[in-house]
Structure formats: C-alpha cells, structure tokens
Amino acid sequence: MKYFFVSTPIYYVNARPHLGHAYSTIVADSVARFHKLAGDTVFFLTGTDEHGDKIVQAAQKAGVDVQHYVDEVSQSFQNLWPHLEIENDAFIRTTMEHHKACVQYFLQKVYESGDIYFAEYEGLYCYGCERFYTEKELVDGKCPDHNEKPVLLKEKNYFFRMTKYLDALRRHIEEHPEFIQPERYRNEVLAMLREDLGDLCISRPKSRLTWGIELPFDRDFVTYVWFDALINYISALGYPEDERFRKFWTGAHHIVAKDILKPHAIFWPTMLLAAGLPLYKGLRVHGYWTVGETKMSKSLGNVVDPLAVAQRFGVGAFRYFLLAEMSFGQDASFTEEALVQRFNADLANDLGNLFSRTLAMTHKYCGGQVPECGELDEFDREVLHVGHTALANFQTQFQHFHFSRALASLWELVRHLNKYIDKSAPWALFKAGETNRLSTVLYVALEGMRKIALHLWPIMPSLAEAMLAQLGWKWNLAAVDLEGETSSWFGLQPGSAVASSSNLFPRQDVRREGPPSVPGGEQEKALVDIEDFARLELRVGTVVEARPHPQADRLLLVRIDDGGAVPRQVVAGIADSWQPSDLVGRQVAFVANLKPRKLRGQISQGMILAVKSASGLALLSPTHPVPPGSVVS
C-alpha cells in the first residue's frame, strides 16, 4: 500500500468556477479514486488562492468587504464540487490561520538559511497590473493593459535566491523523466532553465499591498504570491509537524494547467530545495479547453458553466467526456455537439445497450439471477483474454494520465462483449434449450460488465455504482483488488439478483443552435421566431393503411392520405401502443416536410405527432374530421 497525494491548483478567487477549473479538479478526483481502487491511501487536495491586490480591487468593485468577498467566492467553489461528484479530502484557503502560520514558518526557515535577501529596485510600475514594466513594453509610455501611465517607483524588496538551486533542479529534471509530464512541458522547463532566470522577488511593501501574509522577519512587508500560494500544498498537509505531511508528501502529484507551469516547475521545487524538503513526485500539465475553435473568455461570453452542462447531460457523462475527449497535455475543443455525439456512441450505444440487452436476457432466460458459469469454450476464453489486455492497458494508461487512451482500451472490452453476445446468440441458445451454454455466456458477459463498471468508477462514480448494483454485486472499495481484476474472471456470485433492465444512458438528442452554455447563469429558454415555426409544415391526414414493419418490432408502416394522388408512407414508432387495425380511418397530425428517411429499409416521409404518457402513446387528432392534407397552423 502506498501513500498517494494529488492536488489541483488553488483557484484564484477573482472569478467563478468555469470549465477549466472543473477539468483540473475532475482529473484530480478521478486520479484520486483510481488510486483508492488500486489500494493506495489517498489524499486529494483542492482549494482557493485569496490574497493579492486584484482580490482587493474585485471586492471594492463589488462593494463588499474583502474577507466577505473571498468567503463568498471560495464558497462557490466548495459548493460546486459535490455536484461534479468531486470528493476532496481537504479544501485549503490561503486565508486560513494555519496556512498563514505555515507560510511564515517556511519563510523564516529559508530566511535563516540565508537564501532571502533585501535589495533595492527602481522601475516603472503599473498598479493595475501589479508589476513593473520596461520602457520597451509600454505603448505611448502607457501600460498596454490599463492604458495608464506607470509611475516611477523605487522600492526595496525581499528576494529569494532561486539561482542557487537552478542547477540542482535541472539535474533532477534530467534524471527523473517522470518529474514533469507530458514530455513537451518537461522540454519547455528545461528550455526555461537555459535562460537567465535571476532571483525571485517575493515581497510587497505594505504601502502597496496589505491583503497578504506578513513576512515574519519584517512586518512592513507581505509575501507576494509564490511563498504564499505554492505553500498551500504542504500547509494543507499540516507541515511541518503533522504526520500527514510525512506520509503523503513524497507521493505528491500536482495537476496544473499549462499557464502556471513555470511557478510549479521552477519556483516551487527551488523553494522546496531551499527549505531542505524533498521535491514532489510529479507535475502533470494539461492544456486548455477551447469552445469550438475559439478561446474561452469572459469577454466573448462563451465561458462554459460546468454545472449547467453536468445538470443537463448528467455528471457522469460530463466527466466521461472531459477525460475521453482531451488528450492530456494538449488543447481540446468543447462543444455540446461533440459531447452528445460521444455520449451516444460510447455510452448509450456501446455501453448502455450492452447493459440493457444483457440484463434483459438474464431476466428472461435465467430468472433475473447471475447464472452459473459452466466450462469455458474458445469464445469465452477469448473474452477473458481480450479483457485481460484491455484492463491491464487501461490501468497502465490511466496511471500515466493517458485518460483518453485508457478509456479507448476499456472500450475494446465493451465492444468485444457486444460481439461476443452476437456470436454466442443467447436467444438462439435459449430456443434450442442449451441452458448450460446459455448460462455460461451470460455469466461471462455479466462478469465482463462488472469489471468495466468497476474500472469506470474513478471516472463516473455514481453511474458505476449504479451499474454494479444492477449486476447484483455488493461493492466494497476496500476489498477491490484492481490488479487481480485483470486476470480473474469470477467475481460475480451466481444466484445474486440482477436488475431486470437498465437505462442508465438514454440516448441524447442532438439539440443544435444556441450558445454552448449559460455564462451568467440566467437560463434562457430557446425561443423561436414565428418564421422558425413556419418552416415546419404540419398537416392532418387520414390513415388508409397500417401494417407492422417487416423488420422491426416497434415500427409500423402507416399510409396516410394527405390529399395527394398517392398516400404517403410514414414509418411510426408506435407499435408498442397501437394495433394497425385501430389506426386505419383515424385522422392524425404529422410533420409533412420532414426529410424522408429510410428506417430499417422502409422509406418514411414524415412523422406522426404523438404524446408519450404513462398510459402509452396518445395520437394528436382534430376534434372533428377535416379534409386530408389540411394544414395545421
């Protein structure tokens, strides 16, 4: 058993949570859960970064007290996570007393060892940017961001002797390829180290900034960013005295987005070296989510609200999409269209249908209980073999943060089980009375599904638990032997009751149009113009003929007299509720200008309007007979 520590960045409280925050945190949660499954003792940390001028300004703008402001925004992060099935073990805030104490302890320690010095600097300073500018950077002598003239400021500050540790850091990175991943970011950091980095300014005089942590050795200054924010990773573990720090620190993995690579890859490790602490184990860097082709930004109003997406499509689907769609380290594009497409293809069709069909058959053929597994034949053994490979690959890939590839591996098994069922044809076995073989096939399939659900737990916890429950498996996290799952194939107990059906992943409609999300939270109903409505051609016609679709149980072939020379044929999915004979002579409303489409080999020229209700499908008809082909308006 190992100790595993995973962290997200602490999020700056000048903005509400968006997709980027959600992604980092969902990745961290999934990784934490994966390691729990693998039997590690896990500590998962997230939190908020709450100091700095920008926060003070934001609070002023909002007209509230700073503390009140940070409390509120921090709370909005804390409130969001449970909705995304994120279960962090701790939530650190840089305004917490024990964090402040830890920061001061750390500073004092580095100060005493002589790596913090006092020096004077003079330069052009922009208050808006909280930084100095060089002449060259200015546009017309003004700050490019704020369009204000920076002031000449001479000030003394404390500096961290970072340069002293850069060589050691470079060696560490060179000798430990796993330290920074993916590779491209490791290279980037090595490139940074080839340049002259200089020492790090770590303070601000109180005259300029008060909303921060006082330097323990000079009360006229507060820390500036790095020696505050980065230290959260150990203050949350109770550094220096807490036992948790000792246990978890060496197994630490930081998850960050590429914009904060430098502080995490260079500042933080050198700080740790200066304090005489071991370095974290690994830094894992991911890219950005774009919205379609464009960057996500407040000004464009295309900021994706993770909660809205999760509520609309389900948290599990959302989390699955994020992990499956993004190649970790690279940028990826978020669109609802892509989400729906992937949801339908992977979750509804492949996985959901696998559950649906297998559970239904178990119910029909085996009394709803996990059947006994008989002797395995070559098809069965092939499943075990494919399963072994798929699961082993999943685990390896997941460990290396290749989530997308891990899921692709897992889906090898999902698809193979669908193939296996087709090849084995339990329905034929049932008809032929081959109950032994039938039992074995269903057992092998159910057991494979159990493994899939188990491996999906880190990604979509509640859905995975629902799947396991449907399979009648008493789930016990502590008892899971993840590595063992790749080779043993007999986890399900014959005789345990399974669900009679499964519909955990109902197909989603591809709803087009509209912004991908709701920026401010104000839910806009998609209103249509009268012109939009006019594009639909609704008519009433008389059913002249209806018969079952020759190749589909649920479909009827309906011929409707629409006033034209020849009655049009419409394929209607109403066979569950309507007998063909009850339809003939009835007037129904239908969409007349729907693109014709073939449904299981039969052309359908329209769609009959109906209402789904508990008592079956109700058809829409005029209150009294009208000429066939009458237009609805």
Next chain:
RNA sequence: GGCGAGGUAGCUCAGUCGGUCAGAGCAUGCGGCUCAUAUCCGCAGAGUCGGGGGUUCAAGUCCCUCCCUCGCUACCA
C-alpha cells in the same frame, strides 16, 4: 529572433528499436441479427503519412532543407 511541440483517412488521434505500419474510434455507404436504448454485429472506402532532397537493400519511422500551425521565451521583480 531563439527554443520547443506538431503537421498521418471528412473529424479526433495511434504508430515503440527503420523492414505485414499505412492503423483505431467517430462520421459515411451497403449487408446481417432481433436479446437490446432507431441500439448490436459484419463488410467497404485509394489518406502523395506537409513539400523537396538525402542516407539505406528497405523510411511517417534517420539526416538536410523549405512551408504551415501551436506553445514558451526575448537584458522585465
């Protein structure tokens, strides 16, 4: 300007040491099954592996060069 990462089927991407590597998923077309969520299964598709040159018996896979995209960086606390 410097450094780095990429440019492989319509889309998203795999391709370890140079020789069944020209692949997968999605999308598309055709066919099959009926247990199942209009689902599942099978089959199909000429992509000059960014252009050019070179090394080699043999190159997406190594070397040179050019083009394009992206990222980082440019005496800045």
